[in-house]
Amino acid sequence: MIERHRDTYDEGAPMHALVHDPDAPQGLRIAEVGEPRPGPAQALVRVSAVSLNFGEIAFQAGVPGAVVGFDAAGVVERSAADGSGPAEGTRVATFGWSQGWAELRAVDTEDIAVVPDSVDLGEASTLPVAGVTALQALRRLGSVIGRRVLVTGASGGVGRYAVQLAALAGAEVVASVGGPHRAEGLRELGAAEIVFGPEKLSAPVHGVLDNVGGAQLAQAFGHLEAGGILIAIGMAAKEHTLIDFETERSRGPLKRIEPFIVDTPFGPDLDYLLRLVESDRLAPQVGWRGSWEKAAEAAEALLGRRVRGKAVLDLSG
Template identity: 65%
Template sequence: MHALIHDPDAPRGIRLGEAPEPVPGSSQALVEVRAVALNFGELAYISDFRKPGEVPGSDAAGVVVKAAADGSGPAVGSRVATVGWSDGWAELRAVDTGELAVVPEGLDLGAAATLPVAGVTALRALRRLGPVVGRRVLVTGASGGVGRFAVQLAARAGAEVVAAVGSPARGEGLRELGASEVVVGLDGVTAPVFGVLENVGGPLLAQAYSLVEVGGSVQSIGKASLEPSTIDFEAERLRGGGRGIEVFTIGSGLGPDIAYLVGELAAGRLDPQIGWRGSWERAAEAAEALFGRTIRGKAVLDLD
């Protein structure tokens, strides 16, 4: 079958090639993939986690062509959004039935493909902050895939959302998604925040942590800066403590949360924020655009 495979010599480490067809396990459905979504992290660290010739890819949406043998999951012909930690960028995917959700007829599969990693990350990280109604929540890297979902979900949860971006152009559209403030960097943020959904890492993580009020916390979600973070905990001790920081991991069993987000998308209460879309033959182009910070939101590839 055709697939995007990892090739260290190809632009951004991916190219179209051939891969063996997957053999589903008893609790897996076989899905004919129609669209995939790219995530910055899986491209940035592709050489660390993938061997040459392997098929990467977490997010994919398509149609079930073989139902799970154990009777779990949807029937043949069902349209689904799926997640896994590899093998998504291919014509066929075998996926655990606990890691997918049915997509209703009429809902764009490309839009549904944006939801599993970025959408569920934003949803689960927001939950870990605790109740946010009437509280200030800072979202860094707010123009990225996770960030734009986080802004929408936090605003819907009743938070006063401060969206931090790297440039004025990157902040376009965030107020329409629910942000109360859009800032470039954090130097202009002086009022404390209850929670931070932090996607950038590096020095910005320490700066964001210094803004958290007593009883609040930071969810350290990603490292788009590709820089290490250092926090002066002695300085934080002088502030009196009482502020948490957690290394976020998305976990497993994403199916129910994907289903919730699919429902929000279908009802028009969630915008997938697709900033780039094209054929998977243009995957390297899309990857370059992600790294060049020219995409606001998600990049989606359609399988022709």
């Protein structure tokens, strides 16, 4: 029996959704749940496509039977009662901390952006977490014009957006990946240099956008120039970081690490990213796409580092 959140779902109207199930492959299964009941400042969206993020798959936790998923794109079925947000029939990309991977999603209008007609909804679904994270983390570095910026885990969802956005901002981008097979397409996205691990850097960097954590974070920190900043975004390595600060003191220059937490609301940044996509200045990176009935297969490929960019699930067609 699926446990439902009675303050969120209407028991009388069933729909299908991907739910958390610790006993299912990759912790996901399609189940019947109640339709969401939107709050006054929420739109009800008919979902067409969703995208997976490494973190939400690798570090799943929660109530068995709960609807999961951060990113979803679709069409507004019912506009918000308070008059905010897009009208019915509008194509949108959405973000929420859960309940996105379902036929219908109730979502705060401040976390919605309109998808231009020329942009595919599946590609739009890759932007909320990965795109907004890359954009906000890059801002934390300040001006990067003419400066070297290292992106670790550059072949992942956040990484491929970070490479493009840093290049657009005028940085000399160094992309760090696990091997040649993960480097495909990164130069075309704006990487000036590709290395197989931060220890292979040819020269210091002003900023680091780290998606890996663990030993790579420590290595990258050691290659910062005076005044440099490392933004710790993710933990794809699934290991803690140990930094030898005695060694770092001997290197002399002042530098710092900042833990990254994405800031809400998502709507304005998501709108900006969609306009970049519309104008062909930002390329959505879809490395796997298929039916949501293959969610476990997509999740396994993502965790196994076999997806360059994002994995997208289509709910129909």
